Amino acid sequence: SQTIHQWPATLVQPVGSPLSLECTVEGTSNPNLYWYRQAAGRGLQLLFYSVGIGQISSEVPQNLSASRPQDRQFILSSKKLLLSDSGFYLCAIQGRRLNTEAFFGQGTRLTVV
């Protein structure tokens, strides 16, 4: 079965510092990969998705970027964090078949101070 690894689980970073969150997947190949963010008291906002290596689609303009250097690795980055980047970041995968369900990692709680 597929497994999603996200790390770190918790992160406290100062404003203006860089960010790198990593998501790796096991037990599947060629998945669609997603980064979502949950701000306090709000729903899930899709940030980026990728249908293949090096293919990144951004859903909203923001201070973040994503990369997919390998089939089962998805990285979320920022050069300079803002206070508004605080939130709970979730990596998710889906199969290639149309409208399959998404499976989520355990998330990273990012607090920018």
Next chain:
Amino acid sequence: AQSVTQPDIHITVSEGASLELRCNYSYGATPYLFWYVQSPGQGLQLLLKYFSGDTLVQGIKGFEAEFKRSQSSFNLRKPSVHWSDAAEYFCAVGAGYGNKLVFGAGTILRVKS
């Protein structure tokens, strides 16, 4: 564009009472619908999904949901709530290319003893 509305931000029910969480969607084609549950600080777990066929779908943990096309609804139900059901519940619709899921804002369920 696809959208999902969960009109109730918070719901409180007594343990043993029945539960219904509302979800309305907007989607031009046949929808693919999902319910997820999230415990505090955790990722999302799939409760159930609707793709086609029988409009009443059964999920894990005793949950069920009914798809009503005429009302654009996909309400989640449970006949008897347990204290362990306290969590946040998200409704989502599958949205085309990239298999993106569009989520509602979530409903926080509190269970009182």
